[in-house]
Amino acid sequence: MISLLKGRARRFGDSVNTDYIISSLRKKECLDPNELKRWLLEGVDPSFAASVKPGDILVAGDAFGCGSAMEVAVTVVKAAGIPAVVAKSFSRTYYRNAINNGLLPVECDTSGIQEGDLLELRLDSDGVMVINKTAGTRVDAPPMPPFAQGILEAGGLVQYLKAHGRFQAVAK
Secondary structure, three states: OOOEEEEEEEEOOOOOOHHHHOOHHHHHHOOOHHHHHHHOOOOOOOOHHHHOOOOOEEEEOOOEOOOOOOOHHHHHHHHOOOOEEEEOOEOHHHHHHHHHOOOEEEEOOOOOOOOOOEEEEEEEOOEEEEEEOOOOEEEEEOOOOHHHHHHHHHOOHHHHHHHHOOOOOOOO
C-alpha cells in the first residue's frame, strides 16, 4: 500500500454529488478524464480546476460522491493529479469506484481540516493516519479490507487483474 502521501487540502462541504464533481453537460461532450479535468468541480467553484496542483487532496464532509455511478467522477479527479479524497462519508458507489480506479478514499472526521492545510496521509495495515501539519492534529481512519488494499497497491482493478489474473485468496 502507498505508505505516505503529502498534499494541500482542498476543502468542500457535504453532499458533493457526482454531477458537481463533473457536470452532466460536460460528460455529453466526451468522457476523456484528461479533457474533463478542465471542468472539475466547476459547479461548486468555477476557478477550482485551474487552481489544482498535482498532489492536492480533496477533503469533504458527508456523502461525497452521491448521485450517479459513473466512474468518470473518479477518473477526472485522478486525471487532475489528486491521489486521495478524505471525507466523513462516501456514497458506496463512489467509494468502490475510487478503489477500482486507484484513487484512495479515506473515511474519517474532517471537521478540523481547512482549505490549504498541509496534510500527510500515512497508510499501513492498521489504517490511515490523517496528519494535519498546519493544525498539528491527527485523525485515524480504519484499515481497508486486504482485497481493497491490494487493488489500490496495484493502481486499480484493471492493473490488479493484469498482474494477478484473478483475485488472490485473502487470509481470515
